[in-house]
């Protein structure tokens with residue numbers, strides 16, 4: 001079976017050669033088969049949390065970074081689920097010095113509305129959270145909050161006040177809300193724009209008895 005699998009993989013390699021999602025060059029023997037080492041090294045990672053509306057936010061990189069932007073785009077819109085492995089590992093690396101009380105900390109990915117998740121087939125924030133959770137040895141409580149109302153993407157709304165109004169009341173407690181009681185919660189998402197979505201999630205988590213909320217995203221968009 002192993003031989004058949006290898007031959008099949010070699011045939012697929014010829015028909016669909018693995019090309020880097022960023023520079024489109026052929027990738028030969030890289031660990032990640034969707035990005036080349038050169039592009040991976042080009043990502044300028046953030047070293048310190050940024051303060052958004054008075055709150056610390058940890059991010060892997062800035063959304064203006066062309067490589068990180070392309071990786072997120074392919075994960076969200078080109079069904080390249082495996083990109084979550086790389087992004088999840090990068091976020092875990094970013095957080096490993098921040099998350100110290102591992103036994104009292106859990107991860108909550110920002111949920112998509114069920115209809116949107118069905119359309120896409122997965123929630124990219126949850127995939128990233130699962131990988132980061134494994135790496136940081138933290139449990140992931142995906143069902144602790146729900147997106148009860150669909151909303152327009154925050155990136156399409158220019159005004160800050162309108163961004164806040166767009167996400168007001170869109171989340172509610174989920175069947176697993178008890179998981180956050182008395183815990184520090186690392187809230188994870190792919191992109192943070194104004195921080196309004198994150199703030200809504202924090203409200204629900206605090207009502208559910210969460211202690212400290214740590215905000216963590218792959219990329220920071222907008223001028224912060």
Ligand SMILES: [Zn+2]
Pocket residue numbers: 020021022023024025035036037038039040
């Ligand atoms: Zn490349």
